[in-house]
Amino acid sequence: MVNRAIEEMVTSSHGEEVWDQIKQQAGVDIDVFISSEGYSDSITYGLVGATSDALGMPPGQVMEAFGEYWILETTKRGYSDLMASGGSSLREFLLNLPNFHARLSMIFPHLAPPDFLVSDVGDRSLRLHYLSDRASLTPFVKGLVQGLGKMLATPVQVELSVAKDAGADHDEFLVQW
Ligand code: HEM
Incomplete structure (x- = not known):
């Protein structure tokens, strides 16, 4: 779910092509992340690092933006009741x-x-x-x-x-x- 949310944050503002480059740079060859599946943390850290390089933002800034995105966007998809x-x-x-x-x-x-x-x-x-x-x-x-x-x-x-x-x-x- 976390990896999917990073994907959504990047594609919504920078498009699919940038995301494909980020995945390639991070050495991630997973096409579609499945929400209920557990993935190694190293994949997530790799994606954040590659996003930081691609967008020219320090990794901490990517993480902070992602925290806001998680609350304001990701939780809307199926978790509104839980958030309420x-x-x-x-x-x-x-x-x-x-x-x-x-x-x-x-x-x-x-x-x-x-x-x-x-x-x-x-x-x-x-x-x-x-x-x-x-x-x-x-x-x-x-x-x-x-x-x-x-x-x-x-x-x-x-x-x-x-x-x-x-x-x-x-x-x-x-x-x-
Ligand atoms: C519907 C709302 C939420 C969902 C579905 C959700 C789900 C998740 C999931 C799936 C993970 C990854 C854990 C793992 O891979 O083992 C995670 C981690 C985390 N969540 Fe949430 N979360 C929600 C709301 C929140 C809120 C409101 C906060 C705090 C304000 C929060 C703080 C964190 C933190 C800090 C981590 C990192 C875990 C760590 O330090 O090891 N989450 N959450």
Whole structure:
């Protein structure tokens, strides 16, 4: 599903030809990604790297744009009810985030979902803790939360306050709205 969404994001703005070049550069010879199938993470990282080269955007910027695209476009295809059940305000959605992917494990048997925790919850801010074995997805999470802000018409500021890249055991974001 993730690989398909990257494909849709690229083809909708840059066309099929650019996507074919990206797949070729990433050494991916899969014609059609099947949503319910599990694929190696290296395919996804390869596609992001090749997209970054083809579009002349740093990989972090591609990941951030992809996070927004995922929330604002991908989840519309068959997951509107699930997204609606996440909450009707940004605050409520973020508080529900730790349990969100549990409901998806039935649909995606190979799912290795992220771990989210929230702390320091106020009326207009909280700290979002993101724990993952996967590398370099920090900008993706920033884009996801920005996408949630847009979806729920709530201007939001997302600041990485503790970084796994700098040696911490997980990423922590200060989210203010
Ligand atoms: C209908 C909505 C959603 C669907 C269908 C969905 C589905 C998925 C799928 C299939 C994966 C890949 C996991 C794997 O390959 O093992 C994934 C990963 C991930 N999702 Fe979601 N997701 C949804 C909403 C969200 C939301 C709202 C957030 C956070 C704001 C989020 C954050 C993430 C993150 C950070 C990962 C990366 C996993 C990691 O760190 O290991 N997702 N999701």
